[in-house]
Amino acid sequence: MQKLLLLLIPLFVPAVGFAEPLRVFASVVPVHTFVEKIGGKHVDARVMVRPGFNPHTYDPTPQQISALAGAALYVRTGVPFEKAWMARIQSANPSMQMFDARDGIALRELEAHSDDVSGHDEEHHEEPDHEQDPHVWTSPALVKHIISRIRDKVTELAPAHAEDFARNHDAFVAELNALDLELRALLDPLPNREFMVFHPAWGYFADDYRLTQVPIEREGKEPGARALVALIDQAKRENIKVVFVQPQFDQRSARQVALAIGGVVVAVDPLAADYVDNLRRVGREFAQALQP
Numbered sequence: 001m002q003k004l005l006l007l008l009i010p011l012f013v014p015a016v017g018f019a020e021p022l023r024v025f026a027s028v029v030p031v032h033t034f035v036e037k038i039g040g041k042h043v044d045a046r047v048m049v050r051p052g053f054n055p056h057t058y059d060p061t062p063q064q065i066s067a068l069a070g071a072a073l074y075v076r077t078g079v080p081f082e083k084a085w086m087a088r089i090q091s092a093n094p095s096m097q098m099f100d101a102r103d104g105i106a107l108r109e110l111e112a113h114s115d116d117v118s119g120h121d122e123e124h125h126e127e128p129d130h131e132q133d134p135h136v137w138t139s140p141a142l143v144k145h146i147i148s149r150i151r152d153k154v155t156e157l158a159p160a161h162a163e164d165f166a167r168n169h170d171a172f173v174a175e176l177n178a179l180d181l182e183l184r185a186l187l188d189p190l191p192n193r194e195f196m197v198f199h200p201a202w203g204y205f206a207d208d209y210r211l212t213q214v215p216i217e218r219e220g221k222e223p224g225a226r227a228l229v230a231l232i233d234q235a236k237r238e239n240i241k242v243v244f245v246q247p248q249f250d251q252r253s254a255r256q257v258a259l260a261i262g263g264v265v266v267a268v269d270p271l272a273a274d275y276v277d278n279l280r281r282v283g284r285e286f287a288q289a290l291q292p
């Protein structure tokens with residue numbers, strides 16, 4: 001009798017074996033938003049780097065590590081905290097599938113130096129491997145690629161909801177297409193194309209809309225005194241009047257540059273949860289900053 005019961009048990013477990021709703025972790029808030037939008041009620045989406053925290057330095061809490069035990073999928077993006085934590089995250093749940101949002105994307109290199117300051121700076125040490133830019137989600141075009149893969153992945157894990165996932169995906173694509181058109185209308189006509197930012201999170205966005213990002217931060221560090229002077233000169237030369245910052249980072253050197261050029265500091269957040277509305281706001285801030 002016991003043997004018979006054991007044989008019967010697998011028949012009552014869903015074909016793929018994952019509890020529903022499907023628990024999916026994402027490293028960063030915007031990707032968590034994408035998972036929520038695609039998965040809807042069939043997915044229990046969780047975020048690792050909680051709102052307000054910095055993905056470059058984050059440490060998961062013990063509660064988050066335990067919650068991984070019930071997860072079917074983890075969506076990573078290559079943000080720096082993953083370097084220290086990914087192995088521990090996977091070992092907390094070896095059967096959890098790992099999904100890299102960057103797959104299939106031609107990654108850009110992080111702007112480490114602007115040309116005119118490299119080489120003669122006291123902060124400048126031997127050239128490191130150019131770090132690849134993990135902020136792929138700032139490009140609506142790349143988000144379309146990412147969400148089609150998320151749709152495929154959750155469909156594979158919960159095939160019964162394939163239609164819902166497809167419908168949610170298509171609705172989100174329509175939103176992203178509308179956003180892209182708006183951003184083009186806003187940014188295409190601007191004569192100035194260069195913007196200054198403390199942490200270079202907007203590279204993929206800049207590539208999409210033919211803008212150039214000038215970062216203050218160097219390889220994840222505050223600039224040295226001479227680099228700061230060179231940045232101020234560059235800002236004056238390029239007639240830059242706005243220095244963008246993001247809320248999760250220190251704003252001291254951005255304020256120093258802004259003060260020196262008689263400009264202002266404006267906060268834009270690449271980690272906001274309301275992805276589409278946030279990028280619309282960011283587009284307007286950039287457009288305003290780049291007015292002649």
Ligand SMILES: [Zn+2]
Pocket residue numbers: 055056135199200201
């Ligand atoms: Zn970043």
